[in-house]
Amino acid sequence: MAGNAASAGVSVASRLLALLGAFDTEHKRLTLSDLSRRAGLTLPTTHRLVGELVAWGALARRADGEYEIGRRVWDLGLLAPVHTDLRLVAAPFLQDVYAATLATVHLAVRDGTQVLYLDRMSGRASVQILSNMGSRLPLHATGVGKVLLAHAPEDVQAEVLGNLTRITPYTITQPGRLMEELHRVRVEGYAQTAEEMGLGACSVAVPIRDRDKTVIASVGIVVASLHRDRARLIAALQVAASGISRSIEY
Known part of the structure; x- marks a missing residue:
């Protein structure tokens, strides 16, 4: 009897996880069907379990009847020590960059073959972009993502290079060309994009390292153009990244 109860418990848990796993970057809102x-x-079964997830706060039902991930899941994710500590340490440095530029500033880490945005600061003067706190976007099409991809393990790089999706007409989808760019990122210490994730949005980003000099995150900024201000923005980001790294080490 105890074994059957345990099996049932695992079965229910697996079903609940399958429902939460149905959501991804391309499926942020889903109908019951x-x-x-x-x-x-x-x-x-879906109707019954979704009702339980909504009651607990893991899912939220929209006015149009579709479902989306609930705030409670995000709140739990923020309890992960590495993410919580990094966000707290980085916050004042991100604020400094935002105050100096009034452009969107990002803090991001790699999550598998995607970039996960841990924090974002923006204002009315910022360029309209797709990223939000907690969102995941392709590594190969974002500034912070390219930094993280350039320093990712070879198997991760191979997986990303084997599936380069085109998001805008300017997205790099040639593996050889992207490999060259990743090499430049490692040599020069920064990555950039030009309307590769969204039209009218360019970005530049630099790595954040831990005490062992391992790249653990990236800080970046999104602007309408990099032609005139690229050097200034890179310098501001490098100061912020250096400060974050020192704070982590301390």
């Missing part, structure tokens, strides 16, 4: 199909569950 979509959830049923993507999780591989029957509609009645």
Whole structure:
């Protein structure tokens, strides 16, 4: 009897996780039918479990009937020590960069083959972009992502290079060309994009290192153009990254 109860518990947990795993960057909002199909569950089971997830706060039901990830999942994610500590340490340095530029400033880490945005500061003068706190975007099409990809393990690089999706007409989708750019990132210490993730948005980013000089995160900025201010923006980011790294080491 105890074994059957344990199996049932695992089964229910697996189903709940399958429903949460149905969401990704390209599927941020799903209908009940979509959830049923993507999780591989029957509609009645999906309806029952989704109700429980909504009641707990893991999912939220929109006015149009679609579902999205609830705030409680994000709140739990923020409890992860590495993310919480990094955000707290980085916050004043991000604020300094934002105050000096009034442009969107990002703090990001690598999550598998995607870039995960831990923090973002922006204002009315900032360029409109796709990223938000907690969102995930492709490594190869973002400034912070290119920094993290350039310093990622070879197997991660190979996986990303084998699946270079085109997001805008300017997204780099040639593996050889991207490899050359990643080499430049490692040599010069910064990455840049020119409308590769969104039209009208360019970015520049630099690495954040821990006490062992391992790249653990990236800080970047998004502007309309890099033609005149690139050197100034890189310098501001490098000062911030250096400060964050020293604070982490301390």
